Amino acid sequence: MPDIELVSEQDLARTYDGGDYDDTWTVVQQYRRVRTFAADNPTAGVATIAAATNTPTGRVDPWVAKDTTPRAVQALYTAHEHDWIGVTYDDITPLNVLVANVYAGGTIPRDKFEPEFTLRADPETASVVAALELAGVGWTETAAGPDTSQTVAPAQDGAVLGRVLAVLGAPVGAKTEIDNLSLPWYLEDAPESVRKRFVDSYLENRALTDPTTDSVQIMEDRPQTYLAELGDLIASVAGEPVTVGDRAVTLSASAARALGYGRDQ
Template identity: 40%
Template structure:
C-alpha cells in the first residue's frame, strides 16, 4: 500500500527505467535491485500501469498540466475553477469536483464549463428531496479535481481559503474578467430597494481583499468592501453583465 500516490508513481518509473537499462532482468532481479516486492514488479514489467500513473497520463493527454496561460485550455480551466470556488466543491477523499446551479447559473452552463475542459457530466441528487442538484464529471473526474487542487482550489470546506488562486492572475485580463463574472453570478445577491450587487462569502479578510483587487482590475466602475463581503455598484454590475 502507498499512503502517498506519488511514491507509487516514482517506484513505477524506477522499475520501468531499470527494465529499459536491463532488458533481460526478471522480476526477482529487478525487485532486489530496487528493494521492491517481486510480485509488485511483475505486473509493472508486463505493462500494467498503476492508477496514479494513468491519471497523470490522462491529465497530460488533456493538456491539464501546465497549460499555456494564453491558451484556450487555461481559460477553460480558470472558468471551471470559478464555478467550483463560487458554487461547488472538491471532495476531500475522492477529489471529485461538483458544482451546484443557482438562480443565475443553470445546469446547462455548468455542463458546458466541464465540457470545455474535455469531460462529460451527469446531474446527481436531481430527484432527491432536500438535496441540491450537483453537476459532476462522469470520466476522469478525480484527475480533473486533483488538477484543480494543484491550481489552489481547496478540498472540502472553503471557509479557510485565504487567497485567490495565483493562476487567475497569470491568464489574460479577459479570462480574469470571465472568472469574476462567473464568481459574481454564483455568489451575487440583490436586495429589494437597492441597485447594488452584494457578494457575501465566509472567507478570511485576505480573500475578500483579493476579490476586491481582481474586481478593480477588470472593472472601471466602483466596488467597495465591508462586513466580510464586496459590494458592486449598479454601474459596475452593468459593466460586468450581472445585473
C-alpha cells in the same frame, strides 16, 4: 507573455503523497525507469531490475510481475489524454471556469477529490456544464429535487480533474473551515481575459442584484482577508468601485454595469 505551464506532472503526482509514499513523484520516476529497463531486458529478474534502477524490490515485483500501475501514474495518463498537463493561460478557459465554480458554488471532497458543483442557472446555459464538456469529461446530475439544490459532477475522470483543479489552487474540503482561504495563485499573473472569465463565472453563482440601486452583492461566510482579495480582483476587472464589508462584497452600480449587470444591459 511567454507560455507558462500551469499544471506539471510533478505537482499532479504529489497530490497523491501520503500513505506508503513520502514523495509520489519519486515513485513515478522509479516506475518509469523500471518499466523501461524491463522492456529493454525482458529476461531480467526482479532483483536485477531493482538493482539496475535503484528501486526497492517490493515495488518492482508488483509493477513487473503483476503488471500493476501506481495510481499517480494512471492519473498522469488520464491528465495527458485530456491535455491538462502543461496547460497554459491560452487554453485554461474550461479549467479556469471550473476553479471559479469550486469557489462560488462547488466543492472538492478530501476523501475522493471528485468535484461537485451547485447550479443557479439551467444546465443548458450554466458555464460550469459547458466547461465540463470542454474539459472532455462530460457531466452528470447528482442531485435535484424540491428540497435540494441541483448539482452536477464530471461524468468521468472526476477524481483526476479534481486534483488538477487543486494544483491550480482550488480549495479542497469545506471552504468555511479553511482559515487561510485565498484565490487561486494563477490569477495573480493571468491575462485580463482569464481574470475576467473567473469573475464572470463567480458572479454567475453568487451575484445578488439590487434593482433599487443597480448594485450587486456577493454574500460570503469567508475570512475577511479572502473577501478583500475577492473585492480587489473584481474591482481590477471592472475598473470601477467595489467595497468590502462584513461577509459581503458589494459592486457599485458602475462596476455591476461594467460586468454586464444593470438595467441598461
